Amino acid sequence: xxxxxxxxxxxxxxxxxxxxxxxxxxxxxxxxxxxxxxxxxxxxxxxxxxxxxxxxxxxxxxxxxxxxxxxxxxxxxxxxxxxxxxxxxxxxxxxxxxxxxxxxxxxxxxxxxxxxxxxxxxxxxxxxxxxxxxxxxxxxxxxxxxxxxxxxxxxxxxxxxxxxxxxxxxxxxxxxxxxxxxxxxxxxxxxxxxxxxxxxxxxxxxxxxxxxxxxxxxxxxxxxxxxxxxxxxxxxxxxxxxxxxxxxxxxxxxxxxxxxxxxxxxxxxxxxxxxxxxxxxxxxxxxxxxxxxxxxxxxxxxxxxxxxxxxxxxxxxxxxxxxxxxxxxxxxxxxxxxxxxxxxxxxxxxxxxxxxxxxxxxxxxxxxxxxxxxxxxxxxxxxxxxxxxxxxxxxxxxxxxxxxxxxxxxxxxxx
RNA sequence: GCGAUCGUAGCUCAGUUGGUUAGAGCGCCGGUUUGUGGUACCGGAGGUCGCGGGUUCGAACCCCGUCGAUCGCCCCA
Numbered sequence: 001x002x003x004x005x006x007x008x009x010x011x012x013x014x015x016x017x018x019x020x021x022x023x024x025x026x027x028x029x030x031x032x033x034x035x036x037x038x039x040x041x042x043x044x045x046x047x048x049x050x051x052x053x054x055x056x057x058x059x060x061x062x063x064x065x066x067x068x069x070x071x072x073x074x075x076x077x078x079x080x081x082x083x084x085x086x087x088x089x090x091x092x093x094x095x096x097x098x099x100x101x102x103x104x105x106x107x108x109x110x111x112x113x114x115x116x117x118x119x120x121x122x123x124x125x126x127x128x129x130x131x132x133x134x135x136x137x138x139x140x141x142x143x144x145x146x147x148x149x150x151x152x153x154x155x156x157x158x159x160x161x162x163x164x165x166x167x168x169x170x171x172x173x174x175x176x177x178x179x180x181x182x183x184x185x186x187x188x189x190x191x192x193x194x195x196x197x198x199x200x201x202x203x204x205x206x207x208x209x210x211x212x213x214x215x216x217x218x219x220x221x222x223x224x225x226x227x228x229x230x231x232x233x234x235x236x237x238x239x240x241x242x243x244x245x246x247x248x249x250x251x252x253x254x255x256x257x258x259x260x261x262x263x264x265x266x267x268x269x270x271x272x273x274x275x276x277x278x279x280x281x282x283x284x285x286x287x288x289x290x291x292x293x294x295x296x297x298x299x300x301x302x303x304x305x306x307x308x309x310x311x312x313x314x315x316x317x318x319x320x321x322x323x324x325x326x327x328x329x330x331x332x333x334x335x336x337x338x339x340x341x342x343x344x345x346x347x348x349x350x351x352x353x354x355x356x357x358x359x360x361x362x363x364x365x366x367x368x369x370x371x372x373x374x375x376x377x378x379x380x381x382x383x384x385x386x387x388x389x390x391x392x393x394x395x396x397x398x399x400x401x402x403x404x405x406x407x408x409x410x411x412x413x414x415x
Numbered sequence: 416g417c418g419a420u421c422g423u424a425g426c427u428c429a430g431u432u433g434g435u436u437a438g439a440g441c442g443c444c445g446g447u448u449u450g451u452g453g454u455a456c457c458g459g460a461g462g463u464c465g466c467g468g469g470u471u472c473g474a475a476c477c478c479c480g481u482c483g484a485u486c487g488c489c490c491c492a
Contacts, residue, residue, distance in 0.1 A: 061492060088492045380453035397451055
């Protein structure tokens, strides 16, 4: 047994987590399911660096919010370059697309997953190092890319067994639509500025679209009669959105229109979406105030901010920990076989048996420590199909509830 | 960055208005019992009560600070 850590044992960094046990199993289930479904949709696997030059994120995210100045893990390396631990996948993928000449593969369907870093106050479902799965279609201007991407997300959530979650869908229109809408919103809210919450008065200057999802009571009345994006959509933008929605209907993806759903960053165009737990659902209570399960949108404006040619793209990301909170307790996997050594002289025999069983593709665990008498009881407490107990004088016993257990074939001399 | 609640054994927690050697259950280790068996009983290890300072004759308990956790606000790529 290890001793209690002394006072000098370093603590884990705030907002990081050591995932173990049932949580780790749920985490792995999310990743494995993602990998399986991603292959069904023929998304190609990509591995990305965990850090990039700071400008990769600074230029793509822009200066509109606190993100760049306050919420990234940015540091100087020994060469004096400013680097940042990735706070998202999209910007790095865009950079890779440009620097590697992946235009030649366009339209390119990519999937990846891994750790993400954001310097934020930890709370329920929110960590400083957390993990995302991510899917992008780069170099595809057509609405069917949005449909395919969303069908992937929808099927993934279904296969994870996550219920009570609905796709909330909106369009931000093309660049001109978006700007006209934004200007109208600013005008609308400026007229009632004094009656808005303090937070929203500030948002009016920094990020007016965000007033639309204010939780403050004082703002709600003005949000309700705020101008809608639909009034500002160009014919093309309207047609694009209709193509997306009719495609989703055809693909059997359920959705609901959320005309207040926005993206804060300027590079977003057209489709914006979030899968959100239904009010009062089990999923909603499990997630607390961190409600979005999976979110994304079309980012046709991103490549240009990184100095590339205009390149249409659409993608989504989802927090693995949050998904894992919703998949429920996976049943602990049981070993096909447990070998109990109740007489230490038979330990070598046990080693041979273990190896043989495992080579035949069965999982097996050995129990050969502690009091001889209590070893069998210990084995009974672990999930298993079959227990073989090696006792004194070359005797043995086999215990199982199911005489069809496949592993019995692999241990015939004992069974 | 702001606010609230919390921090006692590996885990879940108790600890009475501040008062002797800080407790329970589970888990762990050992023994006895049982003997094809997740039994029962006995015993044991394991805590400077998150950390630092203060008040007091005396602090797990009161005060300040700090670190961490949890929940919410801000932010949400």
